[in-house]
Amino acid sequence: MQDEPTPGELIKAVADFLRNEIAPVIKGHNAFKLRVGINALDLVTRQLALEPASDAAETARLRQLLGADGSLVELNLALSERIAKGEVDLQTSELSNHLWQTTMDKLAVDQPNYASYKRELGAK
């Protein structure tokens, strides 16, 4: 067992330092690159916090939908094949629900400020 602080706590501390102390004194193209870097660290922080629960839920939905077991990548490969062959489509309400939930969980990590995501979050 590794000691504390957790990776999430460490990365958040670094991101906050860069955001609050360094970004205000950097100019030009490096200021843009620094913003991208801070955004990347924030994304990693979100992923570390959210991924375990969203992966577990996605795996459970895929097992149910496919009636099969495997790793998350294997299950997604299997679902992709079934969609490509037309064996499962949007007539199956579980498919739509699954894809929506999975995509919302991706956006929560990748880009929670994306306008489409915020709209769908509000409409839920």
Added chain:
Amino acid sequence: MNEMIEAELGRCVASWYPGATGVAGAEKLSGGASQETWSFDILHPDGNVGAILRRAPPGYGASPSRAAGLDAEATLMQLAHDAGLPSPKVMHVLRAQDQLGTGFVMRRIEGETIARKILRDAEFAGARPLLARRLGEVAAGIHGLDAAKLPELRATSATKEIADLEREYHGFNWPRPVFELALRWLRARDPGPPDRMTLVHGDFRHGNLIIGPDGLRAVLDWELAHLGDPMEDLGWICVNSWRFGEIDKPVGGFGSREELFAGYEAAGRRVDPDRVMFWEVMGTLRWGVMCCGMMQRFRAGPDHSMERAMIGRRSSETEIDLLRLLAPRA
């Protein structure tokens, strides 16, 4: 580097611009390994002239397979200019003796290309409500350019585009059920060849449009021009990724499809809204696949940049947009 290109450009300009005494202010606007864009001023006793050099430097002749090529770009820009469309005048096509590589010099048109400024800054408030209709008119003008005068361009079709996207996506070897759903949707609704193949700009969107407080000043970047279904350009400008948060204004975040279509039809061409929707879905998937491609290039190097890596994480934005198009929630 800047002094060197100013000296080279100065020699080049002197050979075709009477009275030019040199060039100054050379600034690289963008550039990858194979293609560069430079801004500079031609010095002249009657007043300096703003110019843009678009070139593949010496030693980089070949363009990627989808690219029209710089000579074709120059021809298309000049054709558009001569037809009265908002397009910069081409001043000079580079020759071997210019020793600047291949490409061309065009007039620089002042204005803004950054979407967030165009959509939010007060100076464009008067222009925004007019842009969607104007883009429709200009797209119709592009699609109506005389086919007999066009340079040689690749021809494509919906069927071929679907197959290309599918191959590229499968090359990433990473399952994306939403992309599979979109590919299946596209194959089922492939509209077949259009009544008439036309010139298609191929990248008709923010970033390639110079906007001023008075409206659209120029359409740039004909790198992806080809022959195909004219509705492709109308679908691409509606892709949500180019709305920059203004998601209820499908045309570039500034206007409605109805305005775009009205401008297009006022210019004497017909809109097929079903085809436009088909190409909007295709365009959304295309941008998603391009984001995945950025991630691949980040991994493969040599450009191991954070920007590329983070663009890879924007492919999920296209997944939610595809779901909003194909499986909207009640």
